[in-house]
Amino acid sequence: MSKFRKEEKKAAPGVNTSSLPDIVFMLLFFFMVATTSKESDPSVKVTQPEGVRTTDMTPYKQRSEIDFMYVGKPLNPARAAKYAEMGMEYLLFMDNVAQSTPDELYNVTAIRRWKLDKFDAKPERMSEPIEGVITCIKADEGAPSGIIFDIRKELQEINALTVAYAVRDNGNI
Amino acid sequence: MARRGIPEINAGSMADIAFLLLIFFLVTTTMDKDQAYVRSIPKKIETDQVQIPPPIEERNICAIKANALNQLMFREEIMTNPDEISDRLIEFYTTNEKKNDPANNFPMYSHITKSEIDAGLRAAEKDAEDTENTPGAMPEIIDYKWNIVGEWETKKQAIELYGKNSLPEIHGQAHVRIEIQKATEYKLFAKIQSEIEEAIFELRDGAAMDVFGESYGTITRRYGMDKSVEDKEKLALLKILYPDRFIEVAPKK
Numbered sequence: 001m002s003k004f005r006k007e008e009k010k011a012a013p014g015v016n017t018s019s020l021p022d023i024v025f026m027l028l029f030f031f032m033v034a035t036t037s038k039e040s041d042p043s044v045k046v047t048q049p050e051g052v053r054t055t056d057m058t059p060y061k062q063r064s065e066i067d068f069m070y071v072g073k074p075l076n077p078a079r080a081a082k083y084a085e086m087g088m089e090y091l092l093f094m095d096n097v098a099q100s101t102p103d104e105l106y107n108v109t110a111i112r113r114w115k116l117d118k119f120d121a122k123p124e125r126m127s128e129p130i131e132g133v134i135t136c137i138k139a140d141e142g143a144p145s146g147i148i149f150d151i152r153k154e155l156q157e158i159n160a161l162t163v164a165y166a167v168r169d170n171g172n173i
Numbered sequence: 174m175a176r177r178g179i180p181e182i183n184a185g186s187m188a189d190i191a192f193l194l195l196i197f198f199l200v201t202t203t204m205d206k207d208q209a210y211v212r213s214i215p216k217k218i219e220t221d222q223v224q225i226p227p228p229i230e231e232r233n234i235c236a237i238k239a240n241a242l243n244q245l246m247f248r249e250e251i252m253t254n255p256d257e258i259s260d261r262l263i264e265f266y267t268t269n270e271k272k273n274d275p276a277n278n279f280p281m282y283s284h285i286t287k288s289e290i291d292a293g294l295r296a297a298e299k300d301a302e303d304t305e306n307t308p309g310a311m312p313e314i315i316d317y318k319w320n321i322v323g324e325w326e327t328k329k330q331a332i333e334l335y336g337k338n339s340l341p342e343i344h345g346q347a348h349v350r351i352e353i354q355k356a357t358e359y360k361l362f363a364k365i366q367s368e369i370e371e372a373i374f375e376l377r378d379g380a381a382m383d384v385f386g387e388s389y390g391t392i393t394r395r396y397g398m399d400k401s402v403e404d405k406e407k408l409a410l411l412k413i414l415y416p417d418r419f420i421e422v423a424p425k426k
Contacts, residue, residue: 144359
């Protein structure tokens with residue numbers, strides 16, 4: 001009898017948690033390696049169209065040889081209604097633009113200044129001339145294509161001669 | 174009866190569960206990559222005199238048009254299903270590849286031999302040197318002539334890599350022309366780009382399998398990583414066989 005009692009008292013051994021840091025570090029490293037940070041959150045809604053055989057922009061992002069602009073309807077419903085009244089349903093958003101007033105932002109003529117500013121801000125060691133720095137246009141699938149050509153025309157003026165049309169790759173499905 | 178103490182749960186398998194979860198997420202996560210079609214914008218020419226470009230034969234133009242109502246036209250024929258574009262493009266590229274037939278409406282091919290390329294290279298070099306030695310020659314023209322020499326050198330490398338007696342070359346004016354209207358949805362514009370890219374990929378992939386025994390995707394991926402000279406030459410050959418000459422016409426209305 002006394003034997004039984006003795007066994008009951010014995011507590012279960014504690015879990016060895018010495019490998020927990022390893023797990024956490026692994027998670028951390030995974031996310032560190034796999035994530036590329038977004039430059040900014042666009043204030044327009046963009047649903048990208050689908051396409052196959054696309055080019056991956058990640059290497060250009062790593063070398064910061066790419067600038068993003070977005071074309072879509074404003075996320076803010078009040079602003080969307082206001083612009084729709086003026087006949088401008090789809091608007092242009094450029095990242096990292098000093099946003100003094102929202103109205104100033106959605107202006108095609110600001111592209112030149114934006115692109116040149118971005119180019120000046122690039123690291124000194126970058127050898128790519130402005131002709132090769134990609135301007136990636138992320139447009140909503142419903143946007144009129146005319147705006148793409150308005151952008152192209154502005155970029156041509158400042159000799160930024162490479163564009164990319166962003167799509168969602170559905171090639172692996 | 175005496176109350177028993179609640180035994181501690183054995184948490185030794187917690188690490189296994191955590192690993193399982195980690196591996197599950199590792200396998201199923203797709204990072205939102207930025208995918209796009211890269212295009213170049215033609216350089217702006219600043220000149221006072223407007224030059225009328227030489228006329229282009231209709232057989233060399235592959236016009237894909239889309240209007241404001243998102244209706245498609247491929248080589249002046251109405252097309253209802255945009256998925257057909259890639260097949261029709263392959264037809265545009267390959268119909269005359271083996272044998273030229275003047276009766277059809279597709280671009281002609283020329284089959285240039287090794288000796289012809291050598292002669293062309295010599296002539297271009299001589300021309301470039303002559304231009305350079307001419308007093309008062311414009312630097313743009315000298316650059317232009319040396320570019321031509323560069324093109325011939327690429328061709329010479331390409332035929333050596335190709336390993337056959339002659340190098341098939343589509344007519345220099347053959348091109349794909351995208352004509353849209355301002356109100357055409359971006360979705361359709363992207364679809365046209367996607368179909369063109371698919372056609373070019375299929376053509377080059379076929380040639381890559383024939384000549385090198387590996388797929389075009391493999392070569393481009395490997396070139397993207399280690400930028401080897403060998404892969405660069407392979408890609409140059411595929412580009413000569415199936416050039417990607419696209420013109421995106423700015424919409425007027």
